[in-house]
Amino acid sequence: MYAGAPPWVIGRPQPAFLELADAGVLKGPVLDVGCGTGEHALMAAARGLDATGIDAAPAAIAIAKATARDRGLPARFLVWNALELASLDQRFDTVLDSGLFHVFDDDDRARFVESLGAVMAPEARYHMLCFSDRQPGDWGPRRIRQQEIRSSFARGWRVDSIEAATFDVTLDPAGVRAWRAAITRT
Numbered sequence: 616m617y618a619g620a621p622p623w624v625i626g627r628p629q630p631a632f633l634e635l636a637d638a639g640v641l642k643g644p645v646l647d648v649g650c651g652t653g654e655h656a657l658m659a660a661a662r663g664l665d666a667t668g669i670d671a672a673p674a675a676i677a678i679a680k681a682t683a684r685d686r687g688l689p690a691r692f693l694v695w696n697a698l699e700l701a702s703l704d705q706r707f708d709t710v711l712d713s714g715l716f717h718v719f720d721d722d723d724r725a726r727f728v729e730s731l732g733a734v735m736a737p738e739a740r741y742h743m744l745c746f747s748d749r750q751p752g753d754w755g756p757r758r759i760r761q762q763e764i765r766s767s768f769a770r771g772w773r774v775d776s777i778e779a780a781t782f783d784v785t786l787d788p789a790g791v792r793a794w795r796a797a798i799t800r801t
Contacts, residue, residue, distance in 0.1 A: 623784055624651060628658040629713050631744050631780040631795045636662060640742075646707040646734065648697050649715030653679025653690060659711075660690040667705070669695035698726045701733035710734070710741045714782070716764075717745040717756045728767050735800040741772075743796045744782060750792040764796050773799045 628636070635641060636658055643664035647656035650668030652675055659666035660683070668690060670676055679692040695703065697715060710731060719727050731741060748758040761777050768774055780795035 620785065621651075623714055623782070625783050625785060626654070628654045629744055629783055631782075631793070632711060632713060632742065633658065635742060640709075640740070641711075642708040642740070644705065644707050645709045645711065646700075646703075646705075647711045647713075648700070648731070649712060649718075650679060650692065651675045651713075653682060653692055655711045655713055656690040656692065657683060657686060657688050659709075660688040661686075664709075666690040667703075667707075668692045669697065669700075669703070671696055698723065698730050700730040703734060705734060706736050706739070707734050708736070708739050710739070712741065712743040712745075714744065714746075714756070716743050716767075717759050724767055728772075732771055732800060737800055739800045740775075741768075741796075741798040741800070743798070744780060744793050745796075746782065747779070747792040747794045749779070755791065759794060761794065764794065764798075768798050771801055773801050775799055 645659040645666045647668040653668045656666040656668035683690045748760045775797040777796045780793045781790040782793040783790045
């Protein structure tokens with residue numbers, strides 16, 4: 616996927632997450648789960664937060680490490696399976712997810728939520744940006760309904776908000792319709 620430039624690689628953080636960072640919502644340590652080329656972990660590191668990015672794609676992690684080095688930022692990047700976060704042996708106060716939740720099927724989604732719970736203490740926050748069922752057409756990843764988010768995080772979590780947002784992509788200057796969710800570990 617990273618031999619060329621995937622449409623979600625925009626060379627900067629998603630505006631929906633940049634808003635959170637600018638508002639001071641992010642607390643460290645921060646995990647950027649499914650980090651791709653690492654823009655959200657780098658955004659957190661640039662604000663002085665301890666930041667780790669994980670992704671299953673070695674090519675994406677190589678790009679993230681090179682970008683961190685070029686920018687002089689101390690973010691850590693690892694090739695890792697998001698369904699096995701417990702083996703990171705670390706707790707995070709904030710987890711950012713830009714486009715990972717919507718790639719899981721129902722069974723793996725439940726495993727992913729369980730994996731998140733293993734690295735987040737009570738009151739830690741999970742911020743997700745995912746494709747929305749409001750997006751017309753059938754190209755791209757699975758569209759997510761608000762109810763899918765709520766039911767996935769029904770036990771051991773509190774869904775604080777789900778807001779309409781935009782996912783910036785290189786395919787369409789208007790971006791795609793998304794949900795930005797803020798969810799607290801209880």
